[in-house]
Amino acid sequence: MADLKRTVLHDLHLELGARMVPFAGYEMPVQYPMGVLKEHLHTRAAAGLFDVSHMGQVILRPLSGRLQDAAAAFETLMPVDVLGVKPGRQRYGLLTAPDGGILDDLMFANRGDHLFVVVNAACKDDDIAHLRAHLTGACAVEEITDRALIALQGPTAEAVLEALAPGAAAMRFMDVATLTWEGTEIWVSRSGYTGEDGFEISVPQDRAEAFARALLAQEPVVPVGLGARDSLRLEAGLCLYGHDIDRGTSPVEGALGWAIQKARRAGGAREGGFPGAARILTELAEGPARLRVGLLPEGRAPMREGVELFAAPEGGAAIGRVTSGGFGPSLGAPVAMGYLPAELCRKDTIVYGDVRGRRLPVRVTDMPFRPATYKR
Amino acid sequence: MKYTEEHEWLRTEGDLVVVGITEHAATQLGDVVFVELPDTGTEVAAGDEAVVIESVKAASDILAPVAGEIVEVNAALADNPGLVNEDPTGAAWFFKMKVADPSVIDGFMDEAAYKAMID
Known part of the structure; x- marks a missing residue:
């Protein structure tokens, strides 16, 4: 793993007994001795700590000093209402391509005088280049390389963080705030990618290990690796970029229409004006030809990424494909998501996944597979 | 008990050979969530x-x-795949085979040789 980058928490991961794997150019913990299954269940029952420092942290600072200028510029790259996000609030966003494909998905927050953006690790270099290429007239695009990012997720995350950094408990889902932990400024958002209540916390690198240790010193908190992060987000019905959505899928096909607010839709105050608007607005109006759906295999066999889907138990060509799948520890059953032709996307439709040469029934279902527990 | 390079264990039970996976293999695999067993009566060649x-x-x-x-075959594994992690060399045996000559397992590694391989 010589060519891989390491996060500032690398030594702590090794001390905690993590098994490290390559992920998005980084050496990252896939699991700790507790194991994926128990780490997953512990996060849902108590609290899990995740190192997500490999993700990109970017500040968009308006050159004019007026945040709305940065927000308006950012709206030229996303089918999302950026101007409508109030100070102290966060929103999910999507960078789209001229053909309507998705370049990346991200979270962005209005932090008063700037926008704070968190992007996927695998996409961050391309994203930053894209932002610089298109926003330079309106914003300074600053990549934050001196802060770690730690997620604390689960029902006891609130009490744990409040004990260290007062103010956390007063936040609502998708709020952002600057809090203080032992004299250090931490940038906190009440969000995450597990379907649980929780926080993502940007910490100066030189304080990150001490902060992580302070969290882990609290009884409900265990370290959680990428393995459980994946099964948690899968049960929550959340997309993994590069798998469930990518350059070849549009936001509407990806069942992410909810992320396109009214202001950017046909008839909205700022209709269109983002890359791929022609296709995306048409798909919103007429429905896409295919759609990402939740899939519940009827048996116990997991259906993983790449499993081909068929309309019938025998014959015919593949009609779709599983894009993420595995075992859902909280459901005690396999779960998957994938793309199907629109006419086969109705809830409870049975299709068939080819698992090792056998077509096994799988039921179309709504997502999330398990209701989220966000504190709204 | 004897061991294969594929991290299986074998033992004889009368004239049958019982097969499972080692603790090392179970740990490496992580939490087992599904086991698909063969049909009884299936004839298999070595390596199938x-x-x-x-x-x-x-x-x-x-x-x-x-x-x-x-x-x-060990039907308990279908309902409780986690047995493979809990008791890989005991309760989580996979299948029993009738072989021409049970002494065929003598050609596999003993525990010391297997331990040397995984270290």
């Missing part, structure tokens, strides 16, 4: 895929270590 096991991470094949007929 006999069992599919899926962990939270990936699917793996368990190969028949020797030729023979599958005469019994």
